[in-house]
Amino acid sequence: MAKNMAEQIHIVPVLFEANKATGVVAKFINMKLYHKVEFILSFGTMGTADYTVKYQASAVTAGTTATDLAFQYRKSAAAGTATMGAVTDVAAASTFTAAYATDSTMLFITDFESAELTADLPYVGLYLTRGSSATAQINLIALCWPRYPQATNSGALT
Numbered sequence: 489m490a491k492n493m494a495e496q497i498h499i500v501p502v503l504f505e506a507n508k509a510t511g512v513v514a515k516f517i518n519m520k521l522y523h524k525v526e527f528i529l530s531f532g533t534m535g536t537a538d539y540t541v542k543y544q545a546s547a548v549t550a551g552t553t554a555t556d557l558a559f560q561y562r563k564s565a566a567a568g569t570a571t572m573g574a575v576t577d578v579a580a581a582s583t584f585t586a587a588y589a590t591d592s593t594m595l596f597i598t599d600f601e602s603a604e605l606t607a608d609l610p611y612v613g614l615y616l617t618r619g620s621s622a623t624a625q626i627n628l629i630a631l632c633w634p635r636y637p638q639a640t641n642s643g644a645l646t
Contacts, residue, residue: 498641503628516613534588537619545609
């Protein structure tokens with residue numbers, strides 16, 4: 489079996505933060521180049537208050553023309569375990585909450601297919617809002633399935 493080496497699935501480190509204490513608009517993925525994207529959002533140690541998360545479509549990678557999307561997510565169990573929670577639906581213009589009391593060291597996984605987006609809003613990404621004094625170590629990785637796999641993948645954030 490051939491190794492992937494990020495050719496069949498393009499791995500994009502979208503957001504790495506040591507300790508994020510503000511709201512976050514992550515870079516959006518250009519879905520013109522991909523069939524599917526899977527976002528893996530991780531929260532390290534969270535403190536004081538919750539974060540809310542919503543996914544959006546945009547005309548540009550900066551997310552400045554964002555429109556809220558309906559989506560589904562799954563939450564992992566605590567780090568060091570191999571179980572996943574149920575798939576949860578979230579309506580457009582709604583959010584899910586990453587709660588500081590229960591979601592530290594958790595992963596949240598969300599998938600989108602390019603067919604879910606429109607020609608005028610082909611980028612997808614997330615927006616995080618922090619609670620009044622929330623802090624968290626936050627990482628976001630996008631696994632992108634390219635339309636035309638190749639050794640050098642580029643363009644996910646352009």
